[in-house]
Amino acid sequence: MKTIEDFVSQFEASLSLGENFIVEKQSRYFLINENLRRQIKKEFFYAGVYLGKVKEGIFFPSFILLAMIAEGKANKIMVDEKTAWLFICGRDIFKRGILNVTGSKRKGDYTLILNQHNECLGFGKILRNIDEAKGKNKVVVKNISDIGDFLRREK
């Protein structure tokens, strides 16, 4: 599905969905396998792996989709423990919190944010070329979406 492929490509990544199928329900997209496909009825509310939703023409990825992208080659930034926690709280990323960068360091590109356990916490947009950013106290990645959203949804 093009919307999802376009989203994934923003991380200079690609996603192989193998034998699986994408189904849509009220602008929400799900990945289902053959077992689920055989049993599913069109009235379903949620199925298989939730990939994300389209709202007003914008694709909002699920955190499972982000984790799937992070499993392969993609733009990724690993951050330290304190930065990981602040990111989950919705904060942007300072240069001093970055442990290593895989893929793009270019301003304007999108990148996944990983903790030291290699777990994907969300994604952001690079605000300034990371190598060129002077000073450790510069915000270099703007938080777009993080797993703290699970808590914010409940409020």
Added chain:
Amino acid sequence: MSGKEFFVRRYKELGWTCKEAEPKPSIRINTVNAKKADVVERLESLGIALEKIPFVEDGYWIGKSKFSVGATSEYLLGLYSIQEAAAQIPATLFTYLENKTVLDACAAPGGKTVQLAGLMKNTGVLIAFDVKRRRLTALSNQLERCRVKNTIVYQLDARESSWLNIKFDRILLDIPCSGNYVTDKDWFSRRTLKDVERNAELQRQILGKASKVIKANGEIVYATCSLEPEENELNIDWAIKTLNLEIEKINCHGEKALTNIFGRELESSIENCRRIWPGQTQGFFVCKLKRRAGA
């Protein structure tokens, strides 16, 4: 027929003296997403004291904690779920869950659905219902957080299971019930025997429908967090006499269920169900039923 005195007297007649109970909060590690030892180490390094729950495989009681266990990155990454200790029992009572077709008929908010998906190792098909849309959103969030892959969710009443035209290998009925005073401090002032009887009737309707969509030799696990025998032993006595179901012996935490309720003698096999009076955990009742072969 209501009020604390009324219910406490009933419990006394059933052989239990009502007491204050404040179960410790507990978690269950989602072992499909992480190794148990790794999660324990990570939580302990955050200053969260864990104590293994002896009667469930992946459960830990939370002792002292500097953090809310519902707001750690490990929780948000789906490495564990917050689930009361007794509530961790029902899903573990099924045999051979992998590659099965399983129904969780009263699924929201989804703690047991996630547990079932884990025990199925995300294989087979897990169908989950709940009747209220708002509760389905909470269920969906749990499934996304815990990276469940094998579940289809419908907005359906548990009594509508035949609409799917599927025969299930396993059915979990974590059934709507009257609850108990441990998890609801106003329970004694809010509940009447009439409520209990109304819930027991609804539970019989759900059990009846479940018995129609279970395969021969399929397993149904019936669980409530009610202490009232109408919703537990008496309903199971009715089920085995009218629904071609039989009780399977289970080996889990709890006392043998009661076979004499206020002077009424029940089927002796009901002692193979388990009743948990409040103490270390909330109050609970659990039973495993099997559809008779050829029935």
